[in-house]
Amino acid sequence: MRYFLPLFLVLTLTTVTMAGYRETFEQEFLSKPWAGGPIVEKSACIECHTSHIMKPAFRAIPDEWQGSWHALNDVSCHDCHGGDPKDPSMSMSHVRGFVGKPKYEGVPEYCGKCHIGIVKNYLESGHGKALKATKRGPNCVTCHGSHGIQRATIDIINEQLCTKCHSYERAKVMKQALFLTEKKMGEIEKDLKALKNEGIFIGDDEKTLFSTHAEFRALFHTVDVSMVKDRTDEVTKRLEGIEKNVQRTLTELKVRKNFSAFLTLIFSGLAVAVAMLSATYKE
Amino acid sequence: MGKKIRDWIELRIGLDELVRTQLREYRVPKNINIFYTLGFVAVVAYVIQALTGFFLLLYYIPQSEHAFRSVQDIMTKVPYGWLFRQMHVVGSNLMVIVLILHLLAVFFMGSYKKPRELTWMSGGVMIATVFLFCLSGFLLPWSQLGYWATTIVTSMPAAFPYVGDFVANILRGGDHVSGPTLNRFFALHVALLPPILVAVMGFHLFLIRRIGISSSPFGEAVEEAEPWVGYRHEQYNGQPFYPHFFLKEIFMCMVYLAVMFFFITFMPTFFAPEDANIQADPLRTPAYIRPEWYFLAPYQMLKLIPNKFLGISVQVIFVAVCLLWPFIDSKEKKNILRRPFLLSVILCCLAIWTVLTFWGRY
Amino acid sequence: MKRRRFLGIVLAVLGSTAAVSFAYPLLRFLAPPARDNKARNISIKKSDIRLGEAKEIVFNNKPVIVINRYEKGFVAFSKVCTHLGCLVVYDKGLRKLVCPCHAGTFDLEGNVLSGPPPRPLPVLPLKVEGDLVIIG
Numbered sequence: 001m002r003y004f005l006p007l008f009l010v011l012t013l014t015t016v017t018m019a020g021y022r023e024t025f026e027q028e029f030l031s032k033p034w035a036g037g038p039i040v041e042k043s044a045c046i047e048c049h050t051s052h053i054m055k056p057a058f059r060a061i062p063d064e065w066q067g068s069w070h071a072l073n074d075v076s077c078h079d080c081h082g083g084d085p086k087d088p089s090m091s092m093s094h095v096r097g098f099v100g101k102p103k104y105e106g107v108p109e110y111c112g113k114c115h116i117g118i119v120k121n122y123l124e125s126g127h128g129k130a131l132k133a134t135k136r137g138p139n140c141v142t143c144h145g146s147h148g149i150q151r152a153t154i155d156i157i158n159e160q161l162c163t164k165c166h167s168y169e170r171a172k173v174m175k176q177a178l179f180l181t182e183k184k185m186g187e188i189e190k191d192l193k194a195l196k197n198e199g200i201f202i203g204d205d206e207k208t209l210f211s212t213h214a215e216f217r218a219l220f221h222t223v224d225v226s227m228v229k230d231r232t233d234e235v236t237k238r239l240e241g242i243e244k245n246v247q248r249t250l251t252e253l254k255v256r257k258n259f260s261a262f263l264t265l266i267f268s269g270l271a272v273a274v275a276m277l278s279a280t281y282k283e
Numbered sequence: 284m285g286k287k288i289r290d291w292i293e294l295r296i297g298l299d300e301l302v303r304t305q306l307r308e309y310r311v312p313k314n315i316n317i318f319y320t321l322g323f324v325a326v327v328a329y330v331i332q333a334l335t336g337f338f339l340l341l342y343y344i345p346q347s348e349h350a351f352r353s354v355q356d357i358m359t360k361v362p363y364g365w366l367f368r369q370m371h372v373v374g375s376n377l378m379v380i381v382l383i384l385h386l387l388a389v390f391f392m393g394s395y396k397k398p399r400e401l402t403w404m405s406g407g408v409m410i411a412t413v414f415l416f417c418l419s420g421f422l423l424p425w426s427q428l429g430y431w432a433t434t435i436v437t438s439m440p441a442a443f444p445y446v447g448d449f450v451a452n453i454l455r456g457g458d459h460v461s462g463p464t465l466n467r468f469f470a471l472h473v474a475l476l477p478p479i480l481v482a483v484m485g486f487h488l489f490l491i492r493r494i495g496i497s498s499s500p501f502g503e504a505v506e507e508a509e510p511w512v513g514y515r516h517e518q519y520n521g522q523p524f525y526p527h528f529f530l531k532e533i534f535m536c537m538v539y540l541a542v543m544f545f546f547i548t549f550m551p552t553f554f555a556p557e558d559a560n561i562q563a564d565p566l567r568t569p570a571y572i573r574p575e576w577y578f579l580a581p582y583q584m585l586k587l588i589p590n591k592f593l594g595i596s597v598q599v600i601f602v603a604v605c606l607l608w609p610f611i612d613s614k615e616k617k618n619i620l621r622r623p624f625l626l627s628v629i630l631c632c633l634a635i636w637t638v639l640t641f642w643g644r645y
Numbered sequence: 646m647k648r649r650r651f652l653g654i655v656l657a658v659l660g661s662t663a664a665v666s667f668a669y670p671l672l673r674f675l676a677p678p679a680r681d682n683k684a685r686n687i688s689i690k691k692s693d694i695r696l697g698e699a700k701e702i703v704f705n706n707k708p709v710i711v712i713n714r715y716e717k718g719f720v721a722f723s724k725v726c727t728h729l730g731c732l733v734v735y736d737k738g739l740r741k742l743v744c745p746c747h748a749g750t751f752d753l754e755g756n757v758l759s760g761p762p763p764r765p766l767p768v769l770p771l772k773v774e775g776d777l778v779i780i781g
Contacts, residue, residue, distance in 0.1 A: 074566070074567070113748065114747050114748045115746070116745045117731075118745075120745070197552055197555075197557060197560055198358075198551060198552060198560075199359075199555065199560060201355035201356060201358070201359040201360070203352075206730065207729065207730025208730065210729045210730045210731065211729075211746075214729075214731050214745075214746045249359075256365055256366075257548055259366075260369075260544050260548040261544075262666070263544045263547075263548075263663070263666055264541055264545050264547075264548050266663045266666065267541035267544060267663065269659050270537045270540075270656065270660065270663065271538050271541055273652055273655045273659060274530055274534040274537055274656065275534050276648075277530055277649065277652040277653070278527070278530035278534055280648055280649050280652070281530065338671070338674060338675075341675070360678075361674060362670070362673040362676070363670035363671070363673055364674060366670055366674075367674065
């Protein structure tokens with residue numbers, strides 16, 4: 001028995017290190033990101049744009065995009081610019097739908113390929129009309145950026161940005177009109193997330209919130225304060241419906257907590273009683 | 284009336300004699316300590332898992348499109364569904380803790396030595412079965428956490444030569460974790476593993492009663508053991524099993540339940556990080572995938588050892604050594620305090636395991 | 646002995662409380678789910694929706710769109726886009742349902758044609774009886 005272990009070790013180690021399946025293993029296991037191996041880039045766009053032969057201005061783009069809200073939601077280069085990300089030779093080919101960089105006044109339609117509702121409202125707005133008439137004025141990139149796009153918040157409306165073209169007064173009025181509703185939506189979102197983390201199903205309310213939020217934000221792009229104010233009531237009513245559900249669930253969670261606290265006490269009491277009973281039997 | 288019923292049963296089963304010989308006259312060693320109760324607590328923990336698991340079975344849908352939502356419905360819509368689900372989740376983690384403590388207690392008290400090697404090995408088989416339970420159960424809610432942790436674990440067998448890929452494919456029902464994987468793991472978790480565990484548990488308990496409880500090398504009287512030449516059943520002069528020691532076992536069970544409900548009340552999300560509440564998305568790998576805490580140490584070791592193969596082989600060898608330990612450490616002396624070398628080796632192993640676990644967490 | 650009896654009683658009381666605290670939830674858990682009071686149907690007159698047109702209604706508190714398709718008859722879809730929940734819009738000219746949030750496009754069978762939606766639009770049960778269209 002004493003020699004069993006060393007013998008076993010020797011035999012296994014030799015067989016293990018000598019066989020030639022390391023390559024297959026490395027391929028299967030090591031290359032996966034979660035095994036600590038290097039992340040294999042499969043996008044031709046990113047490979048070229050991060051290489052050292054690319055001009056510096058373009059080299060910074062993949063990093064900007066990597067930290068963006070688009071990247072988090074699996075929207076990458078070809079989703080906006082077209083082209084084939086898997087085939088370097090066709091990555092910028094018109095045959096595969098490559099459209100390159102949009103002209104300044106063509107940016108709304110560019111983003112509007114996906115963001116249909118927003119573009120419709122924007123083009124009817126003062127901002128949109130100014131852009132089309134003068135080829136100047138704010139387009140999507142002015143406020144949201146191009147590659148490093150973050151999740152929109154109410155603070156995109158700020159003095160620094162809006163005073164590029166006009167006084168901050170009008171923008172302030174709009175921000176005030178939006179403020180309370182946005183705040184309420186933020187709070188509901190946080191509550192829904194807390195409920196979700198307890199395992200509760202909030203799918204329906206989550207969808208209604210998203211839909212309402214998206215509609216409200218699209219409405220903002222008309223930059224028409226009276227329209228926003230008109231619709232605020234309706235939006236608030238919907239939000240209050242969701243809030244009612246959330247409160248109901250929060251109360252239910254409190255009831256659950258009380259019930260399990262009660263059970264904890266019962267079992268602790270039982271433990272004490274059994275311990276005392278056990279002590280009476282000590283010989 | 285009560286007496287009539289008792290007499291009826293007495294005639295047919297001879298219950299009085301059973302209770303007298305198996306429970307009251309059955310004596311446990313004088314120096315028995317509280318750690319001896321852990322085995323019983325483990326059995327009770329398993330029964331709780333089996334019962335709550337059965338109740339969950341009534342509402343869970345074992346299909347990839349519906350699994351996640353069915354679990355959410357159990358937590359939201361089904362009356363008191365949350366209670367049984369939380370008991371099952373918290374219970375699975377607590378059960379593993381109890382098993383590890385039981386293993387350590389048996390190890391430190393040398394209870395695995397001759398003639399109890401079979402008991403130790405059947406215990407090893409049981410803890411492996413329980414880990415399989417944990418592994419298969421982890422995938423069932425079909426969350427991001429479960430899906431990706433399973434992806435890692437099922438790709439590990441691919442390391443082995445020749446049979447590696449085949450084994451991995453059989454586990455997964457394909458070349459990546461998918462609907463068929465869920466079906467297989469569900470069948471494993473619900474239909475194959477429970478009878479195996481119960482059968483081995485029965486064997487384990489039979490061995491304990493047949494040979495007698497191993498006396499502790501610590502405490503007051505260390506009963507000098509005569510050498511084992513033929514079969515004999517160890518007899519002791521300590522307290523009766525019932526009600527003295529049995530009450531101690533019930534006490535530990537109450538502590539177990541109190542701890543379980545403490546977690547359910549005050550820390551319900553302790554065992555469920557954010558990714559556990561997002562439905563599995565095969566196309567999106569979360570930033571930090573980690574297996575459950577009891578697998579963190581092996582996982583971290585794999586990440587550390589530069590040759591990944593050596594990583595897996597070292598662990599296989601380690602498991603084999605543990606399983607066959609009674610044959611490796613075959614001297615009859617039980618008291619670990621008188622064996623400083625072994626004591627320091629085991630403490631070192633424990634320290635490494637703890638470090639690796641915490642390291643793997645962050 | 647007195648102490649043992651007292652503790653025995655305490656144990657019995659606590660034990661039965663614990664047992665009842667599990668028995669009641671278990672019974673509620675096992676009871677069959679409450680059936681929705683017969684989901685009310687909504688009827689619309691066929692003539693209200695001309696060929697190629699659509700009508701938006703609310704059914705069981707959810708937004709629904711009923712379309713009178715060319716050559717394929719009436720159909721009712723949930724308006725909630727399966728991507729993130731925005732309400733889809735019927736495009737008469739293109740004969741498609743388009744979501745204004747991220748341009749998810751569905752055909753008139755509910756299948757996803759393009760965009761991010763992961764699943765088809767849910768179809769609601771619909772019957773045509775006489776000159777009424779009954780949804781639900």
